[in-house]
Amino acid sequence: MPISLDELFERWEAETDPSASTLSSWRGIMRDLKSFVGDKADDITRITAEDIVGWKDKLVKANKAAATISRGYLGCARALLRFAVANKLAASDPSQGIKVARKTKAGKKMLGYSGEEVARLLDLASAAPEPWKKWLPWLAAATGSRIGEVAQLHFSHVFEEDGYHVVKITPAIDAGSIKNAESERTVPIHPALLAAGFLEFVAEKGQGPLFYGRSSGDPKRKHASKGVANRLASWIRANGFSDRRKAPNHALRHWFKTEASRVGISDSVADAIQGHTDSSSSGVYRHIGLALMASALEKIELPPRRGVSLDA
Known part of the structure; x- marks a missing residue:
């Protein structure tokens, strides 16, 4: 029986007991991914690597920081999809190996106080x-x-x-x-x-x-x-x-x-x-x-x- 992104998120949440801040930010990320993949969100096995690449490219074009995309958006999707594979809900993780190639530009690195x-x-x-x-x-x-x-x-x-x-x-x-x-x-x-x-x-x-x-x-x-x-x-x-x-x-x-x-x-x-x-x-x-x-x-x-x- 197909499992949706929402159902996957609920199962992951129940098992991992994440912090409130993680729940808040990852729910927003899931809404964004669901919006991008459309009706494929109703069956996670229909989500392809090309979908994840397309989503990542959309985020890059929206000028999201590379670290935000990598650790936030892709990190969330990867954690959930790996959870699906580990629990026999999907045969593979379509986010595997997908990275953000963009490097941090000079003058952007965060600094400490003097x-x-x-x-x-x-x-x-x-x-x-x-x-x-x-x-x-x-x-x-x-x-x-x-x-x-x-x-x-x-x-x-x-x-x-x-x-x-x-x-x-x-x-x-x-x-x-x-x-x-x-x-x-x-x-x-x-x-x-x-x-x-x-x-x-x-x-x-x-x-x-x-x-x-x-x-x-x-x-x-x-x-x-x-x-x-x-x-x-x-x-x-x-x-x-x-x-x-x-x-x-x-x-x-x-x-x-x-x-x-x-x-x-x-x-x-x-x-x-x-x-x-x-x-x-x-x-x-x-x-x-x-x-x-x-x-x-x-x-x-x-x-x-x-x-x-x-x-x-």
């Missing part, structure tokens, strides 16, 4: 009365975290372990999510955050989320912390951080990686702090402890001294 910009942003944050404006830039700069990871922190995620004050980067108890298994980690709190009164803020805030009121608890809906992260990005942009090659929140993560390299922190330790996957064969055997992370973080000066360059 030390001057981080210092200015942290000055602005320190003067802000709202907790999410005040602490999220500091947390991102002090841990290199994705802003969504720290935006969903709960009171219970801040504690003491082995003599260190730490934050636990983990899915929020009210259906918040993080990128992948490697993203879950425990990171020492930077001395600058301790000096600025972060622990006192957490104690005063009490039980529950630190930066939002409450979320629905429905894993299929966007988590409330997403709205906080979006508002923070808008606030940063409104305060003069207008370079489109520097994502207002994520440029802090880029800066942390660059600064870690500048002060001599090894890639493996920086990866452990930031929740980056170590893809080397030895990476699965390497476990970075709190003492080593704390020692590394002490080398990251916050706020950065103005005028310090990568070659300093």
Whole structure:
């Protein structure tokens, strides 16, 4: 019996339990693919490689970024069609081997903030009365975290372990999510955050989320912390951080990686702090402890001294 794209998506969703953000974006991608293939959407076995190529070409002509097409549109279709093959719903995956040939043009690569910009942003944050404006830039700069990871922190995620004050980067108890298994980690709190009164803020805030009121608890809906992260990005942009090659929140993560390299922190330790996957064969055997992370973080000066360059 034929299976439609909609039915395939429902089966994939039920089995893989994707995050709310993935569901939201992939539903839109599926609508676009269904519109392109027409009545073939009612029977996935009728979708051909030529259809996928034609869809990809349409996206290229619409000036979608190569990374967006590759990781977003084709990535979604490939995951679903491979799921169909694995579950004997289709004999082959028509998206196999189809790629975007277009290269990223010079002047388009995303960049990190300079030390001057981080210092200015942290000055602005320190003067802000709202907790999410005040602490999220500091947390991102002090841990290199994705802003969504720290935006969903709960009171219970801040504690003491082995003599260190730490934050636990983990899915929020009210259906918040993080990128992948490697993203879950425990990171020492930077001395600058301790000096600025972060622990006192957490104690005063009490039980529950630190930066939002409450979320629905429905894993299929966007988590409330997403709205906080979006508002923070808008606030940063409104305060003069207008370079489109520097994502207002994520440029802090880029800066942390660059600064870690500048002060001599090894890639493996920086990866452990930031929740980056170590893809080397030895990476699965390497476990970075709190003492080593704390020692590394002490080398990251916050706020950065103005005028310090990568070659300093």
